[in-house]
Amino acid sequence: MNYPVWYLPEIGGGFLIALIAVLHVFVSHFAVGGGLYLIYAEKKGLAEKSVDILAFTKRHARFFLLLTMVFGSITGVGIWFIIALINPAATSFLIHTFVFGWAAEWVFFLVEIVASFVYFYMFDRMDPATHLKIGWIYFLSAWMSLLLVNGIIGFMLTPGDWLTEQGFWRGFFNPSFWPSLFFRTCVAIMLAGCYGYLTASYTKDIAVRQAMTRFSAQWSLVALAAAVPFGIWYVVVLPEQAMGLVMGKSPTIALSVRWGIGAVACFLAITLIAGILRPVWNLKPVAFAAMLCALVAMGAFEWIREAARRPYVINGVMYSNMLKKAEVAGLKTSGFLPSALWVRNREVSTGNQKAAGKELFIHQCYACHTVGGFNNDIVSRTAKMTYPALTSYIGRMHEIRPFMPPFAGTDIEAKALAAYIVGDLQGKEIKEESVSGPTAPGKAVFEGNCSSCHEVKDMAAAMQGWEQKQIVETLGTLDQISEEMTPFAGTEEEKKQLGLFLFSLNQKTEAAGALSEGQRVFAGHCSSCHSPEEMPDKFADMDRTEILDLLGRLGEINDVMPPFKGTPVEKGALADYLEKVQGGQK
Amino acid sequence: MNIATIPHPDTITAAWGWFQFLLLLTFPLHLLAMNAMVGGLAIGVFQHFKGGPLGLRLVHRLAVLLPLVIAFAVNFGVAPLLFSQVLYGHFFYTSSILMASFWLAVIPLLIIAYYGAYLYDFRFQQLGGAGRWLALTVLVLLLVIGYFFVNNMQLMLLPERFAEYFGRMNGSMLASTHPAFLPRYLHMMIGALAVGGLFVALAGRFQADRDRELTVLAQDVGLNTFLWATVINVLIGIWYLLALPREVMLLFMGRNLPATVCFTIALLLTVGMLIVAWKQKFWLTIWHTVAMIFLMSFMRSWLRSGYLQEVFNLDQLQVVSEYSPMLFFFAVLVFGIGCIAWMLKKAGEALAGS
Numbered sequence: 001m002n003y004p005v006w007y008l009p010e011i012g013g014g015f016l017i018a019l020i021a022v023l024h025v026f027v028s029h030f031a032v033g034g035g036l037y038l039i040y041a042e043k044k045g046l047a048e049k050s051v052d053i054l055a056f057t058k059r060h061a062r063f064f065l066l067l068t069m070v071f072g073s074i075t076g077v078g079i080w081f082i083i084a085l086i087n088p089a090a091t092s093f094l095i096h097t098f099v100f101g102w103a104a105e106w107v108f109f110l111v112e113i114v115a116s117f118v119y120f121y122m123f124d125r126m127d128p129a130t131h132l133k134i135g136w137i138y139f140l141s142a143w144m145s146l147l148l149v150n151g152i153i154g155f156m157l158t159p160g161d162w163l164t165e166q167g168f169w170r171g172f173f174n175p176s177f178w179p180s181l182f183f184r185t186c187v188a189i190m191l192a193g194c195y196g197y198l199t200a201s202y203t204k205d206i207a208v209r210q211a212m213t214r215f216s217a218q219w220s221l222v223a224l225a226a227a228v229p230f231g232i233w234y235v236v237v238l239p240e241q242a243m244g245l246v247m248g249k250s251p252t253i254a255l256s257v258r259w260g261i262g263a264v265a266c267f268l269a270i271t272l273i274a275g276i277l278r279p280v281w282n283l284k285p286v287a288f289a290a291m292l293c294a295l296v297a298m299g300a301f302e303w304i305r306e307a308a309r310r311p312y313v314i315n316g317v318m319y320s321n322m323l324k325k326a327e328v329a330g331l332k333t334s335g336f337l338p339s340a341l342w343v344r345n346r347e348v349s350t351g352n353q354k355a356a357g358k359e360l361f362i363h364q365c366y367a368c369h370t371v372g373g374f375n376n377d378i379v380s381r382t383a384k385m386t387y388p389a390l391t392s393y394i395g396r397m398h399e400i401r402p403f404m405p406p407f408a409g410t411d412i413e414a415k416a417l418a419a420y421i422v423g424d425l426q427g428k429e430i431k432e433e434s435v436s437g438p439t440a441p442g443k444a445v446f447e448g449n450c451s452s453c454h455e456v457k458d459m460a461a462a463m464q465g466w467e468q469k470q471i472v473e474t475l476g477t478l479d480q481i482s483e484e485m486t487p488f489a490g491t492e493e494e495k496k497q498l499g500l501f502l503f504s505l506n507q508k509t510e511a512a513g514a515l516s517e518g519q520r521v522f523a524g525h526c527s528s529c530h531s532p533e534e535m536p537d538k539f540a541d542m543d544r545t546e547i548l549d550l551l552g553r554l555g556e557i558n559d560v561m562p563p564f565k566g567t568p569v570e571k572g573a574l575a576d577y578l579e580k581v582q583g584g585q586k
Numbered sequence: 587m588n589i590a591t592i593p594h595p596d597t598i599t600a601a602w603g604w605f606q607f608l609l610l611l612t613f614p615l616h617l618l619a620m621n622a623m624v625g626g627l628a629i630g631v632f633q634h635f636k637g638g639p640l641g642l643r644l645v646h647r648l649a650v651l652l653p654l655v656i657a658f659a660v661n662f663g664v665a666p667l668l669f670s671q672v673l674y675g676h677f678f679y680t681s682s683i684l685m686a687s688f689w690l691a692v693i694p695l696l697i698i699a700y701y702g703a704y705l706y707d708f709r710f711q712q713l714g715g716a717g718r719w720l721a722l723t724v725l726v727l728l729l730v731i732g733y734f735f736v737n738n739m740q741l742m743l744l745p746e747r748f749a750e751y752f753g754r755m756n757g758s759m760l761a762s763t764h765p766a767f768l769p770r771y772l773h774m775m776i777g778a779l780a781v782g783g784l785f786v787a788l789a790g791r792f793q794a795d796r797d798r799e800l801t802v803l804a805q806d807v808g809l810n811t812f813l814w815a816t817v818i819n820v821l822i823g824i825w826y827l828l829a830l831p832r833e834v835m836l837l838f839m840g841r842n843l844p845a846t847v848c849f850t851i852a853l854l855l856t857v858g859m860l861i862v863a864w865k866q867k868f869w870l871t872i873w874h875t876v877a878m879i880f881l882m883s884f885m886r887s888w889l890r891s892g893y894l895q896e897v898f899n900l901d902q903l904q905v906v907s908e909y910s911p912m913l914f915f916f917a918v919l920v921f922g923i924g925c926i927a928w929m930l931k932k933a934g935e936a937l938a939g940s
Contacts, residue, residue, distance in 0.1 A: 002593040003679055004748075006686040007755035020693075069657060070700045077660065078693035084671075085686045085757070088593075088679035095671050096596040100911035103608070106664050107915075107922040113657050114926045118933045126936040134932070137925055168599070168911040341591050344752055362755075 001340035003088040003322065005362050009371035013086030018306075020082050022299040024075035026191070029184065029298070031068035031112075032146050033192030035139030037219060038064065038119070039132055041196070044215065046128055052208045058123045060199045065120045067195075069113070087367070089322035090156075090313045098152050101172060105148040111141040146188065147181060154180050156314050157305060158239060163316050179233035186227035187298070193219030194267075194294045197275060201287035206280075213282040217275025224268065239315065241402060242308040250403050251484050253307045260300030267293035310403035319405035321367040328408040336360060336409040348416045357420025360413055364405070371425060379425050384455045387430050389447035390418040396448050399489060438520030442501025445494045460505035472499035507532065518577025521570045535581045547575040591748040592897055593676040599908045602900040605672045610887060612665035614879045617781075619659035621879075624732065624775065625782010626789070627652060627725050629811055634718035643800050644807070647789050649710050649721070652703045655785075660696070673900060674742065674890070681742035684750070686757025688734050699727035729775065736771045737761050743893035769826035776819040781879070783811030784872055791868075805868065812871065813863045820856060834892040838885070845888040852881045 006013065038061055045053035084091040095102065115138035122131060151172040155162065162171035196216035203209040235246060248254050270290045274281035313320045323331070331339065337346050337356060340363060345356035361369075361378070369378040382390055394414045398406040407414055423430045450459070463471055474481075475488040475495050488495055500520065507519065522532065539547055551571050554561045564571060598605065630648035633641045671678055682689045702724040706717055713720060741747070741761035750759060761767055790804020827835055838849040855878050862870040891899065 002676075004591070004683045004751050005755070006683045006757045008757075016690075066701075066704060069653075070697060070704065073657070073660060074693060074697045074700060077664065077696075078690075081682075081690055081693060084679050085683055085690060088675075088683065092596050092671070092675045092679060095668065095675060096598060098911075099599065099605075099668065099672050100915040102668055103665065103915045104918040106661070106668065107918045109664065110661050111922045111925050113661055114929055117654060117657070118929045122933055122936050125940045126932065130932050130936075134929055137929065141922075141925070168908055341593060342751070 001323065001336065001342065001363055004342045005366060006085050007362055007366065009366070010373040012366070012368075012370035012373055012375050013082075014368060015370075015373075015375045017079075017082050017086055018299075018303065020075055020078045021306075022295070022302055024072065024079055025302055026295050026298050027067055027072040028076060029146075029188040030064075030191045030195050031072045032139070032142045032185070033188030033190070033223075034064050034068065034195060035135065035142050036189060037192035037196055037216075039135040039139060041212070041215070042128070042132060042135065050208075052205055053211065054124075056199070056203055056208055056212055058120075059203075060196060061120045061123060063199055064195075065116055069116060073109070073113075087313055087320075087322055090318055093314065093318065094152060094156070097171065098155075098168065101148050101152055101168070105145050108141040108144045108148070112138060112145065115141060143185070143188075146184060150181050150184060151177055153305075157242065157309050158237065159315050159317060175237045176234060179230050179237055183227055183230035183234050186223045186230060187301070188223075190220045190223035190227065191294055191298070193217065193221075193223065193271075194290055197271070197282060198287040198291055201282045201284045209282065210279040213275055213279035217271045217279070220267075220271050221276070224264070224271075238308065242315070245308050245310065245403055246304060249484065249486075250307060250310070253304050254484075256300045256303045256307070260297050260304065263293045263296035263300065267297060307403075311398065311405040321364045321405055323364070323405065323408050328406055331408040332406075332410065334410075336363070336413055348412045353416045354420045354424050356413070357416035357418070358424065360409060360417040361420055364408065364417070368404075378421060382421050382426065382452070384453075385422065385451050386447070387418055387422040387428065388432065388444075389451040390422055391415050392444060392448035393452050394418055397452070400449055400452065438517060439497075439501045439504045441494075442497035442499070442504075445490060445498040446501055449488065449490065449498070456505065459502055463502055464506050466503070466506075468499050468503035471502050472496060475499060517570070518573040518575070518580075521566055521574040522577055526574075532581055535578055539578050539581075542579075544575050544579045547578050548572070551575060589745045589748065589897055591680075591751070592745050593680060595676045595898075595903055597904045597906045598672055599906060600912055601905060601907075602673060602903050604912065605669045606887070606900070609666050609669035609673065610880075610883055612662065612669065613886075614876075614883045616659065616662035616666055617879050617883065618876070619655055619662045620732075621778040621781030622785035623652070623655040623659045623782075624725070624728050624778040625780065625811075625815075626655065626785045627721065627728065627782070628779055629782055629786050629807060631718060631721045631725050633807065634721055640799055640803055643797065644786070644790065644804055645721075646710050647793060647800065647804075648786065649703075649707045649717075651789055652724075653700070653707055656700050656703055673903070674894075677742040677745065677894065677898070678738070680745075680748060681738050681761075683757060684748065684754075684759040685734070685737060685741060685761075688760065689738060689757070692731050692734050695727050695731055699724045699731070702727070732775060732778075733762075733771060736767065736774060740764055740767050740770060743890060745894070745897055766826065766829040766831075769822055769829050773819060773822045773826050776815050776822055777882075780812045780815035780819060781875060783808040783813075783815060784875060786811070787868060788872070805866070809863055809866055809868070809871065812875075813860065816856070816860060816863065830889070831893070833895075834889060837888055837892045842888060842892075845885065848881055848884050848888070852878060852885065855881065 038057060041057040041060065042054065044050075045057055080091075115134055118126075119131065119134045119138055122134070126134070151174070154176040155171045155174045158174045158176040159171060160175045162174065193216045196219065197213060200209050200212040200216055203212065235243060238246060245253050246257070248257075267290055270286060270293065274286050274290075309315050309320075311319050312325070313322075316325060318324050319328075335347070337343055337348065337359070340359075343356075343359040343363065345352050345359055348356045365378060369376050369381065371377070372379055385393065391414055393400070394407045394417055395411070397404045407417070409417075419430050422428045446456070446459075466474075472495055475498060478485040478487050488498065490498070504519070519532075542550070548571065550557070551564045551574065553563075555563050564574075566574065626648055630645050630652070633648075634645045702720055706713070706720050706724065710717055737760050741759065744761060744764065747759075747761070762771075785808070787805045787808030790801040790808065793804075794801045827838070837845045840846050855874055859871060859874040859878060862874060
């Protein structure tokens with residue numbers, strides 16, 4: 001709310017960040033590991049007195065220079081540009097908090113540039129020992145760049161003690177600093193092997209190609225094996241919520257994990273088979289396939305790391321939509337619009353409800369949701385919801401989906417947001433539902449908790465033939481149905497109300513949502529042991545008076561049946577209902 | 587001026603003077619590298635179209651150096667952009683978003699230009715006549731990037747225009763209609779041409795032992811370009827000064843004593859610069875120019891604070907002191923400069939040996 005939003009509704013900022021960031025990290029990690037690879041490739045050439053291997057190393061150094069110096073360094077600046085355009089508040093926060101970390105990284109970037117130029121342009125023109133020292137300076141400065149950026153990125157995921165005590169160093173050496181650093185170092189070396197594998201595939205001399213293919217494959221495999229324990233360590237230090245998301249609570253992360261594992265498996269297979277066992281099979285298409293696998297694996301890792309922070313951009317400090325955690329409670333009371341800088345509608349009125357809702361959408365939802373785009377489209381995400389359902393959901397979305405930020409605004413603003421999404425984007429009618437009857441509370445609970453994913457008719461189909469007791473029990477174990485779901489977290493009363501509503505969906509005697517009082521009494525007092533279907537037989541040929549009489553002496557029918565504990569009015573309503581379900585013969 | 591859309595700044599970790607010092611220390615380095623890049627390439631393109639064997643030898647030297655100066659122009663741009671964001675980030679982020687579509691375009695344009703520069707260098711002979719068109723394309727791309735940079739630097743100084751955002755939320759605003767924009771852009775680019783002339787002359791000097799003719803041509807072309815571009819730039823500078831808002835212009839006319847003194851020294855230095863360039867005093871011209879670029883950076887800083895004086899001054903930034911990271915940075919800087927000096931020394935020895 002402090003900054004304007006670059007609004008490209010169908011594209012979304014997240015996509016642009018992901019596009020630039022994934023490509024950058026794929027090259028920038030190579031820029032680190034590749035420096036070490038060049039040193040050892042050159043040493044191998046010198047040790048074996050192989051002019052051909054040295055020529056290979058020089059050719060690889062040229063490729064390395066062109067890729068890292070141009071694409072790597074400019075996309076690095078590109079990440080800085082794009083994060084400042086998409087999330088200026090977080091960028092400003094990180095720049096101001098870690099300015100001298102960034103400044104030190106700039107110095108190492110400068111050393112990298114000079115070292116890479118000297119290394120490449122002085123190949124064959126400098127004595128080998130000095131040339132190798134230049135290579136080491138390059139690698140160490142590149143690794144220091146990684147170390148510095150790693151500390152700041154790690155802070156975003158695991159700020160740790162910084163949340164209570166602040167301070168540069170406390171934030172920098174955060175809980176994920178070391179596992180992330182070692183993991184990324186392994187990844188950088190693995191990628192160096194992968195890129196070396198690619199250069200080897202372009203080598204015409206068969207002997208050199210095979211030698212450097214195997215050399216590169218060994219690099220990748222050793223680094224990949226070393227990355228595993230550091231990866232596990234990395235996951236272990238994650239905060240509880242982030243770990244939950246990584247382990248399957250977030251559908252997008254679950255998908256990324258599957259893609260990542262698949263890509264690593266393919267990469268492993270290619271490297272083992274066409275790298276170690278049969279290096280002669282390292283042809284250009286095979287090398288490019290390995291590169292693609294590595295890119296997908298790297299992209300999946302970065303996506304998982306980014307997504308694991310949700311709903312925060314800086315964990316525990318600032319939400320993805322630039323709102324600080326500390327200010328949300330106040331905004332719920334005072335309202336978002338009056339205190340936001342970059343909005344035109346300062347309050348919601350009948351004349352501007354949807355326009356104000358659109359501004360709320362832009363500032364609170366657009367950070368993650370597009371409008372009609374392919375990435376997290378708000379239109380398709382809310383297609384099943386009505387205006388009351390969405391209004392109710394907005395107020396509780398952070399509880400139902402813990403990876404979403406809470407709505408920071410008043411109830412009136414929540415309605416305005418819902419009106420914009422349902423009215424303008426869905427084209428549906430904006431109507432306040434005045435529902436009453438026994439299932440109304442349960443319906444409200446459903447709309448607030450379930451309607452973002454489930455339509456009423458789907459639930460009716462899914463629970464056909466279920467008893468109310470079974471529905472209520474299932475609500476407590478929803479995580480057993482799907483990892484994406486959590487057990488119903490409302491009160492016991494809400495659970496019963498929701499159970500009644502869901503149960504009522506398949507009751508043919510009454511329209512859903514408008515059950516009789518008798519049916520409500522039945523559901524509350526009888527349905528834990530009896531289904532409505534068995535009632536017609538039990539009460540066949542009985543009139544209302546007889547049914548009432550029977551309800552007064554239930555203990556005589558069966559020892560385990562408790563006496564009816566409802567009020568006389570409820571007993572009357574239940575008698576009416578039972579008379580009706582048994583067919584109204586009398 | 588009460589502008590509701592100016593964001594609240596974040597706190598800073600050291601007194602603002604440190605960041606201003608680092609900004610003014612590093613920005614002239616960026617200007618020097620950027621000027622060598624744009625001006626050197628412009629002269630190279632002209633010489634390439636002009637042709638002739640000696641001219642082409644000079645052009646080839648410039649083509650070899652181009653990717654190197656691009657790398658340093660980018661790197662030396664990172665530090666001042668960082669320090670200026672610490673001080674003026676709330677204006678800079680805002681203006682960047684207002685012109686986001688153009689601002690982000692800088693990245694792909696720069697990648698294309700950079701690869702074009704490497705292609706021009708590595709395939710100079712094979713490209714033949716096509717090389718000049720490639721070089722011209724790279725030059726145009728760099729000029730376009732400069733155009734976007736000047737737009738952003740100007741737009742961040744115009745908070746009164748920020749509200750136009752509500753009519754164009756897709757990041758398509760520019761500041762090029764502002765009266766000061768065109769002279770500012772031309773002042774920067776013609777200045778780049780002038781300094782590029784010195785870069786060409788310097789590049790020629792490095793070949794003095796191997797190609798005396800080339801050295802003479804480079805000095806002749808370089809210093810002449812410098813001289814005439816500087817004369818033109820003086821006129822553009824006057825235009826720029828007059829195009830400034832009156833309150834800002836008056837800062838240099840006595841209203842702000844340090845700014846006025848700086849402006850006066852710059853005027854005297856300009857005269858000296860033209861004289862030594864006319865007399866073909868190469869190193870004197872270089873040192874005058876370096877001093878001039880530092881003075882220009884100082885004046886640019888006053889200009890910025892002058893534009894924003896009604897809505898913001900640096901004293902408003904809240905300081906939450908933490909100096910150990912700054913000491914760490916200075917230690918890294920000293921270490922880095924040492925490493926670079928050692929590597930350049932070794933490279934120089936290797937080159938002398940070969």
